[in-house]
Amino acid sequence: MNGYMDKASKYYLPSYENISKPRKGNGQLFFKNGKWCFSFAITFELKNEVSSEEKEVGVDRGLKYIAVAGDKEVGKYIHFSGKHIGHIRRKYSRLRRIFMKNKNMKALKRLENKEQRIIQYWNHVISKEIVRFAKKQGASIIKIEDLKSIRSMKKFWKRSDRNINSWAFFDLEEKLTYKAQLAELEVVKVNPFKTSQECSNCGNVVKKNRRGSLYTCSCGYKKDADVNASFVISTRPSNEEKAITAT
Ligand SMILES: [Zn+2]
Structure with missing residues (x-):
């Protein structure tokens, strides 16, 4: 033998x-x-x-929704609207521009610290809820987009807000990873390439399928665009798996 x-x-x-x-x-x-x-x-x-039946939950991060966590298998999701802190962030954004213009670095720093504390609080709440959702769905893996290239997010935001916005993203990632570990869940990063343009039902990648907050595909699939993105993220292979197959 x-x-x-x-x-x-x-x-x-x-x-x-x-x-x-x-x-x-x-x-x-x-x-x-x-x-x-x-x-x-x-x-x-x-x-x-x-085990090929490990369940995966995908998390899409953005501004309209700070995060959407989706379980594609059963079509369930939870989302955290950015609305309730949107006005706070807009106020900070306005102040930031004024302080920058006047080169008032001390006030700028104070403003950022304050804003960071608010964001940290919300990220704490959101990451806790995402982990709870993943557990409830029986998932063992939480997938998030690998956003180490800030370039991929740059286009969404005004220049003056870029730092704080990307900081908010990574802070959520850090808190989520930490809380997931405690709950014996794995956080895996996936390729973020066109996740918002892909159909989670048929796999087609069509830019115009996404109109505003709705994703509509020619296959008949219709869904909130961010929920669709979270489903797409949940099906993407991890960046590490990909690296292994490439060698
Ligand atoms: Zn489709």
Whole structure:
């Protein structure tokens, strides 16, 4: 046997893939019921079952919704509107521009600290709820977009708000990762390329499918655009998996 299994053989079963380190034991030739028989023992190890049914929840981050967590399998999601802190952020944005213009760095710093504390509080609440949602859905993995290239987010925001907005993103990511670990969930990063243009139902990538806050596909699928994005994110392979296949 030598650890090799012939896939062309009619005795081959896919479940044999889980067998590792097979070893042939002692053989025995004997005569039984008028026939010569040969028997031998085989010992082997069973590989840990590769669970292909790990459930994944996708999280889309944005401004309209600070975060949307979606379970594509059952079509459930939770979202956290940015509205309730939107006015606070707009006020800060206005002040920031004034302080920047006047080069009042001290006031600017104070403003940022205050805003950061507010954002931290909300990110704390949101990440806790996302973890609770993932647990409730029976998920073991939370997928988020790999946004290390700020460039991919730049276009959405006014220049003066860019720093605080990207800071808010990463703060949520940090809190989510930390809380997920405590709940024995894994946070995995995926490629963010065109997640908002892809249809979570048929996989088509069409820019004009996204109109405002609605995603409408020619396959008949219609969904809130951010919910659709969270579903798409949940189905993307992790960036690490991809790196392994590439080598
Ligand atoms: Zn579609």
